[in-house]
Amino acid sequence: MRYFFFISILFLSLISTAQTTKNKGSITAKVIDSQTRVPIEMAIVSIYKAEENKPFNGVTTDQKGHFTFNNLSEGTYRIGIEFISYKVFFIEKVTINTSSNNLNFGEVLLVPIANELSGVTVTSKAASVQSKIDKLVYNPVNDLSSQGGVATDILKNVPMVSVDIDGKVELQGSPNVRFLINGKPSSIFGASVSDALQSIPASQIKNIEVITSPGAKYDAAGTGGIINIILKENKVQGINSSVNLSLGTRLENGSFNLNAKKGNFGSGIYFGGNKQLNTITRNSSDRTSYNPTRDTISSLHQNGKNPFTRSSYQTGLNLNWSITEKDELSATLGFNHFENNSTGTTLQNQQSYLTDGSLLSILNSERKSAGSFKNDATDWSISYKKTFDKKDQELNVLVTSSSGKSINNSSQETIIQEDNSVSGNRNYNPGKNHELNLSVDFTYPLAEGFTFETGAKSTFENIESQVVSDTLSNGNVYINDLGQSYNFIYKRNIYAVYFSSSYTLFNGFLEGQAGLRYEKTNTTADFAGVNIPDYDTFAPSFVMQHKISDSQSIKFSYTFRIERPDFEDLNPFFNISDPHNISTGNPFLKTEKGNRYELGYSKNFDNNANFYFSGYYRYNTEDIQNLTTFYNEFGVGKTTYTDVTLTRRYNIGSETTYGASLFGSLPVNKKGTIKGTFDFGERTNSTPGFASVNSFIYRANLNLSYKFSPDMMGEIVGNYRSTQKSIQGERPASFFYNIAFRKQFLNKNASVGITMANPFNNYLNQRSSSYGDSFYQVNNKDIPVQSFGISLSYKFGKLDFKKGESENHEGPLQPEI
Template sequence: MKRICIAIFLIVSFVTAKAQNNGKITGKVIDASTKQPVEYATISIFKTGVASPFSGSVSDDKGSFSINNIANGEYTIKVEFMGYKANTIDHVIISNATAIVSLNTLLLAPVQNELQTVTIVGKTPTVDNQIDKMVYNAANDLTSQGGAALDILKKVPQVTVDIDGNVELQGNANIRFLINGKPSSIFGASLADALQSIPASQIKSIEVITSPGAKYDANGTGGIINIILKESKVEGVNGNINLSAGTRLDNASMNINARKGNFGVNAFFGGNQQINSTTVNTNNRFTTDNNAGTLTHLYQNGSTAFVRGGYKSGLSLNWSITKYDDLTAAVGFNHFDNHYNGLTNQDQTTSGLTTNNLLSDLPSLRNSNSKFNANSIDYSLDYKKTFKTEGQELDILYTTSQSKNTAYSFQQQDYSSGVYPSSGAMSNNPGKDKETDISIDYTHPLSKTFIIETGAKGVFETINNNVATDTLSAGGFIPNANQTYGFNYQRNVYAYYLSTQFSLFNNFINAKAGLRDEYTKTTSDFPGANIPGYNTLAPSAVISHKFDPSQSIKLSYSYRIERPDYGDLNPFYNISDPHNITTGNPNLKPEIGHNYELGYNKSYNSGANFYVAVFYRYNTNDIQTYTTQYDTLNVGGTKYTNVFLNQRYNIGTETTEGLSLFGSVPVTDKLNLRLNSMFADRITSNPGSPNVSGFTYRLNLNTTYQFGHDLIAEVFGNYNSSQRTIQGTRPSFFSYNFAFRKELLNKKASIGFTTTDPFTKYVNQWATTAGTNFNQSSLRQVPFRTFGISLSYKFGKLEFKKDKEKEKDDNGNNLQAPPEN
């Protein structure tokens, strides 16, 4: 912490010494016909008498833009976007007396003719570093074109994805996932399966928020990842179709957008199927019993066939009631399922601890089968009202998400010696999950440099679950009343927040600061569990400074919590492997996190961009999985021998110090290199046990080469190092991809080829676990090699027509479009 404070002091001192150019120009770009914001309009600043611009910006999704660090002088501003007449504003003066100039609303008039075919070619940065988040633009991602959301996440700065789809943000797995800024119950059932069910072709961008502000829920000590799906707000009918087929994964998706005047419709469908593949598993376990003087060795060797599938579809309707009132309704349906089926040869031997004499040898064969199915429906209704004052906005959002999940598991052990009868269990676990969110957000600019945001939110979640278990007895499965039960779980969260956004010292510093108050009330009928309510005050702050349009620095802090979900709390025993049993812990407390980050961004005229950040995270009541070894474990009247019981606990504190680096360099006009890396040291402190320190790093390199106007190639390599955990080591992971894409039909269509690990059949995953009187090593050989081909086609036309009825000001007078310059 001392090192970080010194670094902050030195950088802030440097910032103070470099302060200059404090002028600022703001405005909002509006379609003169539809009165809708124009997103991605280009704003260029010219010095008077100079033909080339020296600075500029693009408008955001609300049409707003802000350009800082402008020296005193006289300028010309030019606003442009495809299909519109350019709008030029002359004699814009920045001086000590008028350091901030607001251009207010700038109207762009559509061209008079209808464009039958419009191809918009824009080069957006792959990574856009904003004041409170980092945005990864998935449209630039070539090697992931035939994959899923998980494949894109591997490329996102500060994000780590292992081979099983477990996601970490700056080394923390407690992440709040959103889709288009809204929660979905699909993430509550199985995060990896949910992310695998979203085709990469459906994703527009991924937002990473490591230090969320007060407007965001405080849940998720790791931060927030928001997946933005593709949609279009352009006039006319357009869309795209994407198909891919491969040796490991098949994908299909379709988007259709239609907009006429004030009404727009977006419909989409995307699905994929992971083709059946087989993983080879080997496990070696040694346990000692000092009282009995014995050493037991369990050897497991087998294979598991696995298949997964899923799809996501939805429909959204947008109605611009007036130029100040906007209503959006959406419905989405999500489905995914998986199926495991495996055979495992087991041999358990017991020998004398000192004499090494063989006391027993128990070979067996375990047959296991499991299926999981999840369906969820999401509804949302969003009303936004803007006002005459620029930046003033009211947003009322209602969302509800409900899912039905079904889990089935079966396992049977047959002993070849014939001494012991066969044993086994079969269970069905249907459940329902419903979450409803109601939020009201209001933004009010008190001045050009001071904005207040406030709002309230209620989250209401209900879970119902039932477990029916049969055990093998006398050659047949009979109901086991001791392992058959149901439970109800309800959690309500009531939140209020207040935040401000302001500038200091003539725009030398831009800052956001806020406080969020959340009260959590939980009720459940878990046996022997009493979950008290608790109140959380979560402050957050971020300050930033732009040295000039090409470089900036920011410092942020956020207070976060991680509420245990029902999977962590559910006392159900998963006995798909009787030697490795998993259960929840109803007595878990919320994890508390303090997140600090200091980041610096630099871009160059050549197109190169660099971002470096140091981060410090301190968690208390840290939630981690802990393994306990039992010689004999009684579960609902059934005894299991030589068992590892895996359960989540609040384990002391966890401190993570790290460095994140991102760089994008256009070596030539055709060759581009992109480096993404993270280095971190995690220290876990558990009272009564020695501290555990584990260093980890993640490296990936992306190279693209443009052969011509219509052929591009990409190579991507990713390496996640192994890491020491509180009881062992986590496996490393390395993979590499090659991809080619050829554009056809005047860039309306494209065909691509991708391959992953073409020269390696398996990815080897070594892991170890150790504790008092036991140690275990395991190897999983995961088939990761794949070859695939993808097709994409864009269709439709864009229309630019003037609507005379809507082209009126607040007094009902006709608005005249600005003259073409």
């Protein structure tokens, strides 16, 4: 059925090539530098009605310098074009009528302003959320609560995205999110997504793109969608730099950027690092379990503390060379390091008794554990872009490489208090992964309102993991356990080709994109008993949008997605840092499949208020879920553990989710702004052998900001995430709130900020539960959440193109970008 619908959309898009606009007109042009002939991106283009001084609409030029105004009524207009360090240019007396309704002015030359660049600061007003036909873009420029923070702090404020206390991210209720950096994959997400996100300073992030229904150009992976983190880069002529530093009771952070661009060559370097200071989590758990005949009951009580630290740093270099007006070469190189260290002491009490209450045994013990994880990732890319005389015709070639090395160390020793006997183990788990991507994309405009795009991509992934496990002998000597020591090699090659089109239908009434992606996956695993057959994936997608007016639109989309298991899911390493709660990966995992439908609506108001709605339906099969099983005795190698729950990932059943996301922003008294996000949905898990589980989940975010003066702002943010039921238990709710202030000075080139996270609560209590046929367990965590911090920022250089804080409403319209 979905293929029939997809073919129908393509057929309608072909019909559009024969249509002409009768009642509405359009104006288009390409803005370039008069000296270098290089296209100017982000130039502000405003359109005025004749004899009026206030623009009624505005856009910005795209990466190729193009802009277009559509659906223009008959009449006379004038166009104003401006960009920092260039003279303002006007196109006067532009007339739309029945005989001349689609006007193309070709190349418009902007003339640089000579010798007037020192210390220039240009600002433009920016909306925090912009809805595009294929994505939602979040601009964190005025997120005071994330100043001095990390990527996770920004994601907490992004519509449709939720983050739990452990840093795990969900997109409209789905944890299967594909993360990209500047549109490219990175190996830093392969080892631990939450650690990777907490290694990226918030000061390095330009914006966040949320792509819930990715088109055919994107990889098919990620049933939840894609989150693309766009880092800051240089876009304007001159030299500019910034330094950010923050000190706090729980987190220290710093970053440095230096960018330079002259003529057709630009470069930039950056360095950033952060450290989460020592925090102590208090935890306890109570478990009741039964033997197979259910005539004996066992209880396990654990109570302990776990100090934890995390640190990271990253650095990188980017280069851009516009070889000619139509040829551009770019290269990037980046390195990212993060690590965490933890220790813990846990008191344990085990009891066994009959169903009549008769005590059979009692055992008291103390477990001391330690763990560390380190990951180094190196990413590089080379891209070439070729444009042609024909508008919108483009060729892109991209090569990316991402390599990661990780080391996971863990150990634990348990002392039985009754006889002072000691047992223990230690594990050394080094691993490395490498991903190479080769892609070619070609775009060709077939006719007015119809563009064809095709491309091919090859991805080569290689994952290697080694496990060396030692067991503590009766003589208190560690002896290698061959049963727990092994090598794991996993290789996956993906070959893809796609076709897509962008189209306009019915005189501009509808616009959209439709495409089909084919991927062939070849997988090999050097692990006993693992044989994974090749498989083919056909992933259709489409999106249709109707612009009700210049300020509001409605869209409908469909996409087919898959979720391939990653390194953390596949690694068969047994984590025995707690011998009573063991976890491991599953190299036998298959690909999860998902279908997603979405209906979206966005509206911008004259007072700069805006509203966004997204309703969705998602159905996944071969659903990848955690499954916990209780064992009275469980053997790993030569060691047998008692009273054990083993958690492993499986393909089990299906998941159906439907819900909605709402975002709104409302200015108050020209100085205040209220922003709010509300996500809710109903999720049903159907798993063979288990009762179906229905869970209503929701998340709310409220942001209140106030501008005390042109250079001082304050903000209060609250974020609530509801409890969630799973097939075997319940995940806890969470609530965070932040208070922040920022004072700017030195002509807004410097600022000082104060951030308070949960200032009236030292800890957040997290209560979760899990159960199975023969056990029931309750876990409690007291996680430290209170922190206070101060952040400093300074920017300098010839140019500072800053978006976000202009109070100028008299000049050309400042578009929402």
